[in-house]
Amino acid sequence: xxxxxxxxxxxxxxxxxxxxxxxxxxxxxxxxxxxxxxxxxxxxxxxxxxxxxxxxxxxxxxxxxxxxxxxxxxxxxxxxxxxxxxxxxxxxxxxxxxxxxxxxxxxxxxxxxxxxxxxxxxxxxxxxxxxxxxxxxxxxxxxxxxxxxxxxxxxxxxxxxxxxxxxxxxxxxxxxxxxxxxxxxxxxxxxxxxxxxxxxxxxxxxxxxxxxxxxxxxxxxxxxxxxxxxxxxx
Numbered sequence: 063x064x065x066x067x068x069x070x071x072x073x074x075x076x077x078x079x080x081x082x083x084x085x086x087x088x089x090x091x092x093x094x095x096x097x098x099x100x101x102x103x104x105x106x107x108x109x110x111x112x113x114x115x116x117x118x119x120x121x122x123x124x125x126x127x128x129x130x131x132x133x134x135x136x137x138x139x140x141x142x143x144x145x146x147x148x149x150x151x152x153x154x155x156x157x158x159x160x161x162x163x164x165x166x167x168x169x170x171x172x173x174x175x176x177x178x179x180x181x182x183x184x185x186x187x188x189x190x191x192x193x194x195x196x197x198x199x200x201x202x203x204x205x206x207x208x209x210x211x212x213x214x215x216x217x218x219x220x221x222x223x224x225x226x227x228x229x230x231x232x233x234x235x236x237x238x239x240x241x242x243x244x245x246x247x248x249x250x251x252x253x254x255x256x257x258x259x260x261x262x263x264x265x266x267x268x269x270x271x272x273x274x275x276x277x278x279x280x281x282x283x284x285x286x287x288x289x290x291x292x293x294x295x296x
Contacts, residue, residue, distance in 0.1 A: 066142055069095040070155050075104060075148045086110045086121060086212070091148070093155070105212075106153035113213065115220075121212030122154035127259040128188050128211035129156075134247050134256075135187070135240050137180055139208050141199075159207050165200040168296070171224050177206035182225040183237055186282050187244070187271060188214040193223035195296045215260045217267035219285055222292050228281045238276060245272050 073095035081088040087109020093102050107120045116124075122145060129143035142157040171178065178198075185193050191213045199207040233241075247253055248269055257265050275282070284290035 064098055064100065066100060066157055067144070069093050069098055069100050070102060070142065070144050070157065071146060073099075075102075075146075075155065077104065077149055087150070089150075090158075091155070101158035103156045103158060103209075104148050104150075104153055105156075106148060106150035108151045108153075110212075115216065116213060122152070123259040124214050125154045125156070125211050127256055128190075128214050130256045130259075131188055131244070132184060134244050134253075135184065137184055137240075139177075139181060139184060139206065140211065141207050141209065156209070159199045159201060159209070162200045162202040167195050167198055167200075170200065171195045171198060172227060174227060175206075178225055179228055181206065181208050182223065182228055182281065183233075183275075184208070185223050185225065186221060186275060187241075187268070189216050189219065189221055189267070189271060190214050191216060191220045191222045192292050193225060194292050194294070195224050215264045215268060217261075217263045219271075219282075220288050221282060221285065222289055224291060224295050226284060226290065229283050231281050233275065233279050233281065238279065241272050241276050245269070245276070248272070 070093055073093040075091050075093050077089045077091050079090035081090065087106055089104045091102050091104040092099050105122055107122050110121050126143050126145050129140040132138060132140040141159050144155050145152065146155055148155065188211065190211065192210065197208055197210045199209055201207060
């Protein structure tokens with residue numbers, strides 16, 4: 063049985079390539095521990111481009127924070143993600159997900175699919191400003207993952223996504239209960255690690271978004287002051 067977390071945390075990280083379409087340095091790597099090796103994504107902080115609307119912290123920390131929220135919600139839709147040192151310094155390392163090439167993402171993203179709905183709620187919580195179609199990772203075994211969560215947790219409402227098919231729709235009792243549970247975690251010592259990754263203002267905004275979702279009992283609507291769909295959408 064492969065212990066992916068142990069390999070990512072303690073293994074030797076060797077860069078094997080680069081995803082040239084990414085705006086920040088996104089490197090393919092192999093992580094080897096003993097006789098076991100896995101493929102992963104490595105995003106060094108040194109390769110990040112400054113963003114005018116995210117002046118505090120770094121994108122790698124936000125990627126890790128998004129992973130923690132996914133785990134707190136028990137959604138498990140973000141691939142295993144850690145922060146560690148690597149060949150180009152400290153950065154985010156994330157488990158590589160093989161995608162199902164039989165899935166037509168251009169058709170899939172707009173469907174009324176429970177896994178897409180879960181992703182939409184997750185994005186509303188983390189205030190994802192860049193949910194593109196290409197950030198959806200359908201695994202051959204049927205599980206849907208999402209990637210590229212660096213521009214998240216802004217204190218202003220900036221939700222920008224291709225997943226608007228549930229805008230204004232009522233949240234289910236199960237969804238509301240998961241938000242209440244998350245609210246409890248954020249008010250406890252269990253959230254100390256998360257709170258160390260984003261700014262205090264962003265932590266307060268995160269809690270406010272969750273409270274608003276619970277109070278309104280529905281998915282959020284697109285902002286009239288901010289582009290609702292990322293460009294390019296893919």
